[in-house]
Amino acid sequence: MMLELPSKRQIKMIRALAQLKNYRKRHGLFLVEGLRATEEALNSDYLVEFLVVSDDFLERHREKIKEYENIKVYEVPRKVYDTLSDTEAPQGIMAVVRMKNHELTSIYEDNFLIVALDGIKDPGNIGTIIRTADAAGASGILAGKGCVDIYNPKVVRSTMGSIFHLPVIEGVDLPVVLHELSQKRAKIVVTHLGAEKSYFDADLTGPVVLVFGSEAEGVSPEILKISTEVVKIPMPGKAESLNVAVAGGIVLFEAVRQRNHPFPL
Known part of the structure; x- marks a missing residue:
């Protein structure tokens, strides 16, 4: 010492x-x-x-x-x-x-599970999503250009150390990268309050990118056009929406469940 x-x-x-x-x-x-x-x-x-x-x-x-x-x-x-x-x-x-400069190719492993964040500005939410993605065994995080700085001390603290466990790439041009990933046959699954399909009915096995937007604005229309599927979390109660970090955890662990118990044909 x-x-x-x-x-x-x-x-x-x-x-x-x-x-x-x-x-x-x-x-x-x-x-x-x-x-x-x-x-x-x-x-x-x-x-x-x-x-x-x-x-x-x-x-x-x-x-x-x-x-x-x-x-x-x-x-x-x-x-x-x-x-x-x-x-x-x-x-x-x-x-x-x-800091470490993670390359996009570092998270394109077989059957990757990537989390993409669009316009999320709350440090606690970003940090919690990183921690949850780590727990779910995600391949990495893509933080779009409109997101809060991932090295903000509040973000780092909220990750509880998970920022050191998986690649987090910030400043990403999400529409461009998501389009590239869709060309690699990845499923681009977007959560949206106006969706008709439940996330229970989406196939979250294989190469998947789960896209979450801010509570105020949601995912951008440009990304919605690229998406393979748009899904919602059924909410039988009276709340209008869920905190994005909570929503992210729910969908991420549905992906974990399906990957451990294959989706029925």
């Missing part, structure tokens, strides 16, 4: 990474906060540049920190750490991690 005090420049950099999308993109770095998420980063194939810990966290977890051999660790007073964190009750540990 290499324990040091951060410079003023490094403190400024951490604050910028927490607050500024353009700064994150320009430097190819993002923040991960919390012990569990930090350990997920350290155990992944992402490059962890350094850790920042509060003095009280270090006092409680000194033996744990000693395990992080060859990782530079900066110690700061709790009051300073709290100014760097955007959480209400920070644990006292964060990591600065280098």
